[in-house]
Amino acid sequence: QAVVTQEPSVTVSPGGTVTLTCGSSTGAVTSGHYTYWLQQKPGQAPRTLIYDTSNKHSWTPARFSGSLLGGKAALTLSGAQPEDEADYYCFVSYHSTWNWVFGGGTKLTVL
Amino acid sequence: EVQLVESGGGLVQPGGSLRLSCAASGFTFSSENMNWVRQAPGKGLEWLSYISSTSSPIYYADSVKGRFAISRDNAKNSLYLQMNSLRAEDTAVYYCASGSGSSWLYSWGQGTLVTVSS
DSSP states (O other): OEEEEEEEEEEEEEEEEEEEEETTTOOOGGGGGOEEEEEEESSSEEEEEEEETEEOOOOSSEEEEEEEETEEEEEESOOOOOGGGGEEEEEEEEEEEETTOOOOOEEEEEO | EHHHHEOEEEEEETOOOOEEEEEEEEEEEGOOOEEEEOOOSOOOOEEEEOOOTTTTTTEEOOTTTEEEEEEEEEEEEEEEEEOSSSOOGGGEEEEEEEEETEEEEEEEEEEEEEEEEE
16 A cells, blocks of 8 residues: 655744645655645644645635645645644545555644 | 534444444535545544445445445435444544545544444
């Protein structure tokens, strides 16, 4: 089974910009992996921010964006706010093996 | 407003069984794919199973294949997860998630806690 890798923890200053990445043990992450990005705050259910690499839901703040960067999926936060402090998970589709895998998550600290 | 409410969690002994339910409202349940995802205490998310709007196809993670069974009743707007041969490592909060269009994980329930312990 594929392993999806994320940075365990990242710190960003308020108002700053940060990029979280999501890599795959099978090789480059492409648009065909339909990567999702989810946000989870302590004690809450996850909330999906990005789907299909770069598409936003109606509730996704404009400061979040998804892309592909250097063979990985990426979530960029531009203008970090204190309320963005949370765990972020990527979710990768492996349609060739009918398998879907979450990354281990990145704990984002806004400090 | 989309609402997903999981139920059926609780304490079960190793080797036992449990059936989780997810009651859906606020959208056309029969048109959307559904997923089960779990989160062990203090750990990350784990995708478990997918069921299409018509109940075929169905997919499972290797960790639960042969032990868990996903199903749905579109007439009752409900999703289910039958869990058999439960192990301590199945202890987790179990979430159902609904799709919408091309988004598989559009909305999430609040989860139900399953504890497997003697």
